[in-house]
Amino acid sequence: MSPYRLMSYGDDALLVEFEAELGGALPMYVAQLRETKLFSDVIPAYRSITVQFDPQSASEEQVREVITKALSNPIKLPPGPLIEVPVYYNGPDLRSAAKTLGLKPKALIEAHSTPIYDVAFLGFLPGFTFLSGLPKTLALPRLETPRLRVKPGSVGIAKAQTGIYSLPSPGGWQLLGRTPWRLFNPEATQPFRFKAADRLKFTPISKAEFDALLEHEA
Numbered sequence: 001m002s003p004y005r006l007m008s009y010g011d012d013a014l015l016v017e018f019e020a021e022l023g024g025a026l027p028m029y030v031a032q033l034r035e036t037k038l039f040s041d042v043i044p045a046y047r048s049i050t051v052q053f054d055p056q057s058a059s060e061e062q063v064r065e066v067i068t069k070a071l072s073n074p075i076k077l078p079p080g081p082l083i084e085v086p087v088y089y090n091g092p093d094l095r096s097a098a099k100t101l102g103l104k105p106k107a108l109i110e111a112h113s114t115p116i117y118d119v120a121f122l123g124f125l126p127g128f129t130f131l132s133g134l135p136k137t138l139a140l141p142r143l144e145t146p147r148l149r150v151k152p153g154s155v156g157i158a159k160a161q162t163g164i165y166s167l168p169s170p171g172g173w174q175l176l177g178r179t180p181w182r183l184f185n186p187e188a189t190q191p192f193r194f195k196a197a198d199r200l201k202f203t204p205i206s207k208a209e210f211d212a213l214l215e216h217e218a
Contacts, residue, residue, distance in 0.1 A: 004071070006064060009050060012040075014063060016049040016071070021132045021160075026120060027197040028074035036066055044121045044196060046130050046161070080197035082116065085164075087155050087202045088210035089113075091175035097140055097157065111138055112176060113202040117162065119194050127166030127184030127192050131200060134162045146172035153179040155202065177204075180214035 009015040022029070026044055033042045033051060038058060043050040053063050089109045098108040117131035124130075140157045147170060150156075154165040156173030165171060166183035179202075183193045194200070205213075 006067060008060065012055050013050055013052045014060065014067060016051065016067065018047050021047050021120065025074070027080075028076065029071055030196070032070045032074045033067065036070055038063070038066055045123065046120050046132075080119070080195075080199050082199045082201060083194070084201050084203045085179050085181065086205045086209065086213060087113065087177040087179050088207060089177035089204050090207070091154065091156070091177045093143075093156070093174040094176050097174045097176060100140060101138065108138070108176070109204055111135065112157075112162070113204055115201070117200045117202075119196050119198040119200060121196050122166075122192060122194070125165070125167045125169055125184075126186070127194075129164040129166065129183060129194050129200075131162050131164075134160060136160065138162075140174045142172040143174060146170050150175065151178060153181060153183065155179060177202075178210070180210050180217055182217045 003019045005017045007015045007017065030042055030044045030049060033039060033049065039051050039053050041052040043052070051063070051067060094105050094108065098105045101108060103111070115133050115135060117133040120130045120132045122129060134157065138157060139160045142158045149168055150165050150171035150173070152165055152167050154171075154175050155177045156163060156165070156171070156175045158173040163173065164179060164183060181193060185191055
């Protein structure tokens with residue numbers, strides 16, 4: 001069990017804040033908390049879970065006891081599907097990021113596309129995909145001055161995280177490349193391309209392959 005702090009979060013919620021990222025284990029804790037049926041909502045973030053409850057039905061002390069018991073025995077979930085995500089590694093920060101890390105761009109691409117990442121959660125923007133599993137040797141600082149517009153599908157690193165932008169937005173992550181896949185489609189039955197507990201592996205592709213896939217996604 002990963003160490004955590006359990007804190008009051010207003011009159012009707014508690015915040016579970018873990019000391020370290022949980023990666024693929026986070027959905028197990030979320031599933032166990034939802035299984036109790038006591039909470040009105042269970043909201044995961046990258047390293048925390050917000051648990052909302054009805055204070056008219058249960059006291060905070062009772063809720064704390066239920067959360068503590070649930071987190072001591074998380075539901076065992078099967079591994080999520082492994083999804084190979086095509087990425088054209090030609091981002092505006094690829095060369096400078098490689099230099100900061102003491103690598104050649106090709107070596108950075110290989111190091112970033114080799115691991116299997118866990119989808120920790122979706123947030124910040126609809127469908128923005130936060131991934132856990134970035135090698136510590138690839139951690140990079142955020143840009144001192146964020147960009148006013150980052151293209152959707154951009155794949156970047158910020159500190160110890162890697163992730164994928166789902167929509168055009170401002171952003172300060174260091175961008176290594178871009179996937180042609182559409183991550184968020186509000187008109188679709190399943191609007192989000194990924195979900196928590198999915199496992200992703202980046203597959204480098206050429207500019208021609210990127211253009212063809214981008215046209216197909218349009």
